[in-house]
Amino acid sequence: MDFQSRLEHKGLTRRDFLKAVAAVTAALGFPVVYEPRIAAAVEKAAGKPAVIWLEGQDCTGCSESLLASVNPGPTEIILDLLSVRYHETIMAASGQVAENWLDENIKQGGYLLIVEGSIPTADDRFLTIGGRPFKAILQAAAAKAAAIVPIGACACYGGIPAAGPTGAKGVQDIIKDKPIINLPGCPVKPNWLLGTVLHYLILNKVPELDSNKRPLAYFGTLLHDNCPRRGHYEKGEFLTDWNDPGQKEFCLLLRGCKGPKTFTDCAQNWWNDGVNFCINASSPCAGCTQPEFYAAGPMDTRVGLAPLYLRTDTMNLPGVGGVNPETVGKVVAGAAVVGAGVHLVGNVLTGRLKQDKGDKGGREQ
Amino acid sequence: MTTTTHHWPQRTAHIINLLLMLVLAGTGFYIHRPLVGGLMGLARYAHIVAAFVLLVNLAWRIYYAFLGQYKDAREFKPQLQALPRQIRYYLFLSNHEVKEGLYNPLQRLAYLAVVLLIILQGVTGYALGWPEGTMAVLVNALGLAEIRALHYLITWFLLTFLIVHLYLVLTETPHALSEMFLGRQQLLSTGSPEKHVARDRA
Numbered sequence: 001m002d003f004q005s006r007l008e009h010k011g012l013t014r015r016d017f018l019k020a021v022a023a024v025t026a027a028l029g030f031p032v033v034y035e036p037r038i039a040a041a042v043e044k045a046a047g048k049p050a051v052i053w054l055e056g057q058d059c060t061g062c063s064e065s066l067l068a069s070v071n072p073g074p075t076e077i078i079l080d081l082l083s084v085r086y087h088e089t090i091m092a093a094s095g096q097v098a099e100n101w102l103d104e105n106i107k108q109g110g111y112l113l114i115v116e117g118s119i120p121t122a123d124d125r126f127l128t129i130g131g132r133p134f135k136a137i138l139q140a141a142a143a144k145a146a147a148i149v150p151i152g153a154c155a156c157y158g159g160i161p162a163a164g165p166t167g168a169k170g171v172q173d174i175i176k177d178k179p180i181i182n183l184p185g186c187p188v189k190p191n192w193l194l195g196t197v198l199h200y201l202i203l204n205k206v207p208e209l210d211s212n213k214r215p216l217a218y219f220g221t222l223l224h225d226n227c228p229r230r231g232h233y234e235k236g237e238f239l240t241d242w243n244d245p246g247q248k249e250f251c252l253l254l255r256g257c258k259g260p261k262t263f264t265d266c267a268q269n270w271w272n273d274g275v276n277f278c279i280n281a282s283s284p285c286a287g288c289t290q291p292e293f294y295a296a297g298p299m300d301t302r303v304g305l306a307p308l309y310l311r312t313d314t315m316n317l318p319g320v321g322g323v324n325p326e327t328v329g330k331v332v333a334g335a336a337v338v339g340a341g342v343h344l345v346g347n348v349l350t351g352r353l354k355q356d357k358g359d360k361g362g363r364e365q
Numbered sequence: 366m367t368t369t370t371h372h373w374p375q376r377t378a379h380i381i382n383l384l385l386m387l388v389l390a391g392t393g394f395y396i397h398r399p400l401v402g403g404l405m406g407l408a409r410y411a412h413i414v415a416a417f418v419l420l421v422n423l424a425w426r427i428y429y430a431f432l433g434q435y436k437d438a439r440e441f442k443p444q445l446q447a448l449p450r451q452i453r454y455y456l457f458l459s460n461h462e463v464k465e466g467l468y469n470p471l472q473r474l475a476y477l478a479v480v481l482l483i484i485l486q487g488v489t490g491y492a493l494g495w496p497e498g499t500m501a502v503l504v505n506a507l508g509l510a511e512i513r514a515l516h517y518l519i520t521w522f523l524l525t526f527l528i529v530h531l532y533l534v535l536t537e538t539p540h541a542l543s544e545m546f547l548g549r550q551q552l553l554s555t556g557s558p559e560k561h562v563a564r565d566r567a
């Protein structure tokens with residue numbers, strides 16, 4: 001089947017397709033004149049690149065977010081463009097057949113490896129598939145991959161499982177010698193995956209990344225700086241009472257919003273094909289695109305951004321773990337006040353205070 | 366030229382520093398814990414303007430310490446060997462403080478620490494304000510949450526310095542107050558020379 005009829009088969013018109021291409025072109029910062037060329041490249045690449053999709057410790061929410069869109073949208077296009085060779089939740093094969101199929105595809109090499117979910121490092125037994133530790137499967141698959149795209153907070157940085165006892169880590173902590181394009185989020189936003197895959201198909205290279213390996217095109221701006229409620233922040237209008245209709249548009253900072261600490265394009269590029277996004281729906285930002293999103297637990301002393309509705313002001317001191325700067329500050333400043341008070345008593349008792357210290361001669365040395 | 370008192374350039378820098386520090390701490394605490402109905406925009410604006418003036422003031426002060434007409438960099442040279450004796454003096458274990466020049470060994474360390482803290486505030490503050498620019502690598506390495514907490518923690522350290530600084534200035538060198546702010550010696554008490562015990566060299 002050619003590309004056009006495959007699109008039609010999916011219920012997608014060419015117009016839908018071009019619209020999706022336009023959105024991606026804009027998001028990646030390509031000039032508009034590139035659009036036809038991108039569409040052409042996509043059509044040319046269609047059906048060719050193989051994808052292996054592994055799932056570690058996760059909730060399948062990322063797959064869900066990609067698959068559950070009602071209208072044929074970006075996701076369909078991706079799934080249609082790529083030949084997804086292995087995906088636990090959506091493939092028809094199961095059991096040994098599926099595992100053999102995976103091995104065979106790994107042998108062929110050169111595929112795009114998409115990883116969903118974190119990797120347990122405390123003990124291999126936390127996650128095995130067909131008796132093999134997930135870490136080993138990932139390493140085998142990564143060895144022959146062209147590039148790896150971890151999707152969702154778990155696969156990128158450990159995510160919510162990092163707060164548990166499994167020693168959950170992201171792909172970048174396990175695989176060091178392959179190009180990695182992190183697409184965090186809880187779940188990943190379909191547009192991000194679509195754009196990244198298209199970018200990779202068209203230019204055959206990794207997009208510009210930040211030092212957390214996230215594409216700058218999507219994770220290069222601070223949510224807080226683009227927030228639709230920013231005006232209320234500037235005016236000092238903060239939501240304190242959920243039940244007060246007068247405050248419903250106000251800034252959510254005091255209700256735990258992590259927007260000022262979170263890099264994402266959520267404010268510009270809304271979820272569910274542009275229907276809404278967390279802050280606009282009156283939920284504080286959870287900071288799900290940040291490495292420190294949920295990294296608070298017995299196995300990880302990094303400070304996380306949870307809980308959602310509380311301001312998390314704790315900081316991480318190496319070796320000590322989370323401390324609250326306010327507590328430390330108050331203790332230190334309090335000690336200074338007490339120290340000064342005690343010293344003053346000493347000063348009075350020893351009579352030192354009364355001594356004349358206006359000694360000019362003594363100052364020249 | 367040796368320095369025996371606080372000359373006007375140093376005094377000016379100190380007063381500017383003092384005023385800006387109060388503005389920064391005030392607006393900073395507001396930014397950290399805003400009141401409903403306040404003016405965040407104004408607070409941040411004032412904070413950032415004050416911060417840049419503070420940094421310029423600091424840069425100039427450092428320049429002046431080395432190359433100014435009344436250069437006083439050597440007044441701040443750490444004297445670690447003499448430190449224990451100065452601490453003994455503050456603990457009332459000795460009646461003699463060590464003071465060669467303007468500042469005793471503890472003062473020197475404290476003032477140098479303040480310089481370091483202000484620079485750290487500048488770096489973390491700049492990262493908070495412009496996280497996508499030159500600071501992006503630092504921001505991504507630590508996370509803005511951590512940087513914000515650091516900026517806040519250092520604010521407390523500066524406040525702690527201010528508390529101790531004020532206490533010691535008032536109790537140990539009250540005469541320096543007028544020197545520092547007005548530029549002239551003013552003997553606050555007219556004690557007899559025998560009373561000068563505390564300032565004797567050890």
Ligand code: HEM
Nearest residue numbers: 389390393394396397416486487490491493494517520523
């Ligand atoms: C020297 C250069 C400085 C720069 C460039 C700077 C800049 C900033 C910026 C951009 C913010 C964040 C505003 C926001 O969250 O949107 C901030 C917050 C703050 N600043 Fe500064 N600042 C500086 C110095 C200081 C100093 C000297 C103090 C204290 C004496 C201070 C205390 C604070 C506090 C307490 C906050 C609130 C932090 C929080 O949200 O927890 N800053 N500063």
Ligand code: HEM
Nearest residue numbers: 375379382383386467476479523527530534538541542545
């Ligand atoms: C009401 C507040 C303050 C008063 C009354 C005050 C007073 C003084 C006095 C009298 C001296 C000279 C000490 C001597 O000769 O032994 C001094 C020096 C100094 N003070 Fe303050 N000070 C205040 C606030 C601050 C603040 C907020 C800072 C910085 C955070 C600061 C930093 C310094 C430094 C670095 C010196 C060394 C001298 C120099 O820089 O030229 N002071 N202060």
